[in-house]
Amino acid sequence: MNPYTYVRANSADMAIDEVAESHDKNSTSGQGAMFYAGGTTMLDLMKLGVVKPSRIIDITRIEDKPLHGISIDGDRLSLGSLVTMHEAAYHEKLRELAPVLSDTLLLAASLQLRHMATLGGNVLQRTRCPYFRDPSWPRCNKRDPGSGCDMIGGANRLAAVLGTSEDCIAMYPGDWAQALIAFDAEVDITGPGGKRTLAFDELHREPGDTPHIETTLRPGEIITRFHVPLTAALKRSTYVKARDRESYAFANASAAVGLELDGDTVTDVRIAIGGVATKPWRAREAEAALKGKVLDEKSARVAGEAAFAAARTFEHNAFKTTLGPNVIVQALLTLQRQEG
Amino acid sequence: MTSRPVNPDRRSFIRGTAIAAVTTAGSALAGRAASAEQPPQVPARNNLIDIDFRLNGERVHRGVDPRRTLLDQLREGEGLTGTKPGCRHGQCGACTVHVDGEPRLACLTLAVQVDGSQVTTIEGLADVAMHGGYATDDALHPLQAEFVEHDAFQCGYCTPGQIMSGSAILQEGHAGSDAEIRELMSGNLCRCAAYPNITAAVAAARKSIAGDSGQGSSEQTEASL
Numbered sequence: 001m002n003p004y005t006y007v008r009a010n011s012a013d014m015a016i017d018e019v020a021e022s023h024d025k026n027s028t029s030g031q032g033a034m035f036y037a038g039g040t041t042m043l044d045l046m047k048l049g050v051v052k053p054s055r056i057i058d059i060t061r062i063e064d065k066p067l068h069g070i071s072i073d074g075d076r077l078s079l080g081s082l083v084t085m086h087e088a089a090y091h092e093k094l095r096e097l098a099p100v101l102s103d104t105l106l107l108a109a110s111l112q113l114r115h116m117a118t119l120g121g122n123v124l125q126r127t128r129c130p131y132f133r134d135p136s137w138p139r140c141n142k143r144d145p146g147s148g149c150d151m152i153g154g155a156n157r158l159a160a161v162l163g164t165s166e167d168c169i170a171m172y173p174g175d176w177a178q179a180l181i182a183f184d185a186e187v188d189i190t191g192p193g194g195k196r197t198l199a200f201d202e203l204h205r206e207p208g209d210t211p212h213i214e215t216t217l218r219p220g221e222i223i224t225r226f227h228v229p230l231t232a233a234l235k236r237s238t239y240v241k242a243r244d245r246e247s248y249a250f251a252n253a254s255a256a257v258g259l260e261l262d263g264d265t266v267t268d269v270r271i272a273i274g275g276v277a278t279k280p281w282r283a284r285e286a287e288a289a290l291k292g293k294v295l296d297e298k299s300a301r302v303a304g305e306a307a308f309a310a311a312r313t314f315e316h317n318a319f320k321t322t323l324g325p326n327v328i329v330q331a332l333l334t335l336q337r338q339e340g
Numbered sequence: 341m342t343s344r345p346v347n348p349d350r351r352s353f354i355r356g357t358a359i360a361a362v363t364t365a366g367s368a369l370a371g372r373a374a375s376a377e378q379p380p381q382v383p384a385r386n387n388l389i390d391i392d393f394r395l396n397g398e399r400v401h402r403g404v405d406p407r408r409t410l411l412d413q414l415r416e417g418e419g420l421t422g423t424k425p426g427c428r429h430g431q432c433g434a435c436t437v438h439v440d441g442e443p444r445l446a447c448l449t450l451a452v453q454v455d456g457s458q459v460t461t462i463e464g465l466a467d468v469a470m471h472g473g474y475a476t477d478d479a480l481h482p483l484q485a486e487f488v489e490h491d492a493f494q495c496g497y498c499t500p501g502q503i504m505s506g507s508a509i510l511q512e513g514h515a516g517s518d519a520e521i522r523e524l525m526s527g528n529l530c531r532c533a534a535y536p537n538i539t540a541a542v543a544a545a546r547k548s549i550a551g552d553s554g555q556g557s558s559e560q561t562e563a564s565l
Contacts (some may be wrong), residue, residue, distance in 0.1 A: 006389055006406035006452055043409070043448045044429050056406070058453065086442070090514070110527020111505055112433060115442040116449070245527035 001046050006059045008228070012067070012222055015277070018057045020192040020220035035059050035222060037082065038117040040109075041125045050143060052309045059222065060118075066188065066224045067120075070094070075230050077101070081120030081223045085109065085176075088119060099232055100237035100256050102181045107241045108175040110248050120223040123177045123280075124215065126312050127170035128158060128250055142211040157316040157329045158250075161324075163278035164312055168211030170278060172204065175241065178256035179281035182272035183237075191221030200226070202277035207302055213280075233268040234336065240331040241274070242323055242333055251275030253324040255283075257331035261294075266290045271328060273307060276320050283307035286328060297329065304328035312338030351421065391455040396420075396464025398499035404451045411435045414461060422462035422500045426529070433528035436501040436508075438463050443508035461498035465507060474549055483507050484549045486541040494532035502528045506542045510549055518543055 009015035139148030235256035260268035303324030388403035426434030
């Protein structure tokens with residue numbers, strides 16, 4: 001691992017100053033100053049030589065209140081960015097009012113990782129694309145802009161089928177982000193330019209021709225808090241995750257779904273899909289196909305197929321356009337059966 | 341007749357040979373005769389971070405490189421080799437330890453991050469049970485005893501990590517059914533596939549801890565050591 005200096009911040013302002021200061025400095029070791037929380041993505045990629053900070057700013061001891069704790073603020077559930085996946089997953093308010101927010105965390109990672117990783121870090125996790133993670137593959141536009149993409153035409157079973165470009169087909173592997181994007185979450189951010197709030201669906205970018213820029217965060221910005229509006233669909237929600245192993249693996253296809261029914265007629269439906277896209281993916285076409293309709297296996301399947309109508313498959317991942325809709329159907333019908 | 345140790349284990353033999361080699365080399369450079377007490381010559385390093393933490397109940401003060409993982413600090417810095425490197429990338433669970441009572445992967449934890457914390461390794465788990473009043477008659481954590489009882493290991497490499505995860509799960513109280521145990525333990529891989537017996541051991545320990553009136557919260561106990 002390249003040498004770096006380690007600094008511990010006790011406030012968000014201190015952390016931001018540290019990063020903002022070194023942003024413009026020429027760093028021979030690659031990536032200047034970077035925030036560091038649980039380290040479950042950072043240290044992994046640092047060991048692989050993919051990420052090479054010259055300075056890491058440990059933000060886990062920041063005391064600023066907004067970054068901690070889970071609360072109900074009026075009609076919203078609010079969660080601090082430094083809250084661990086474990087704390088959130090077992091929080092009684094999530095189990096009661098937003099099951100999908102808990103399910104996506106419990107199905108995301110192992111016991112140990114859930115105790116280490118923060119919510120803020122979780123949504124910023126990087127792709128598991130094997131070409132990105134292994135610098136011995138020279139062509140990776142995400143790691144080395146302009147060098148090419150070895151995943152296209154390579155071993156692309158894990159690749160995305162939605163949101164891809166000619167420059168990058170890497171899949172966004174996170175689970176919790178699907179719940180956030182499905183339910184119109186907002187994100188509070190603070191940085192050198194002050195505080196701002198963003199719709200969660202504006203946080204991540206598709207690769208386009210700049211796959212190395214994954215989010216709209218500006219240099220020195222930290223996510224401080226997440227807010228999710230409380231709705232009937234959030235209360236009746238679930239996460240279905242299909243993967244190679246029964247547990248402890250990334251998604252081949254997944255769906256975060258919420259439903260509000262009047263009898264069998266859909267009055268509100270939320271669908272976001274994981275394991276299949278280059279960023280957290282709200283399946284609006286699927287939602288539109290169901291809203292106002294009677295929910296049954298047939299209409300669920302129409303919705304599932306609609307979510308993948310624009311999919312572009314690659315040599316080894318064509319199965320995703322079958323598995324993906326199946327997962328959506330399963331989630332919808334499970335929720336329908338769930339309560340009276 | 342020179343005495344030699346009976347059955348030296350690999351680790352102390354290699355360490356002894358390495359220290360002898362480094363000591364000899366260092367002394368040769370300094371132009372002095374080798375001495376058994378002379379420490380290996382190590383170049384001075386800056387950028388060491390001071391950390392202060394409790395390790396299996398003892399206060400420890402160290403200066404560590406910020407790149408050093410907790411895993412390497414435990415094994416090489418502290419000589420506690422019970423915690424194992426399996427994958428070094430957070431995928432296998434062999435390096436599971438408790439930090440402030442919580443199960444964590446030592447391979448993806450920087451040593452500098454346990455400053456001010458309580459760290460428990462497999463070597464210290466029985467003491468936690470002793471202090472909590474729920475150790476077995478032969479001074480083991482109940483889960484250790486059940487691992488023996490249920491033949492829950494073959495090669496033994498994943499075993500410390502399995503026991504550290506299992507003991508954390510028992511303390512957290514979310515392991516109801518066997519299916520729940522398997523799900524919660526799924527972050528610990530076992531190439532020997534001892535999974536059914538591991539699950540049985542955790543289930544049995546749950547019963548024996550629940551039935552023991554001396555049971556206390558091991559998280560509290562670890563924090564008070």
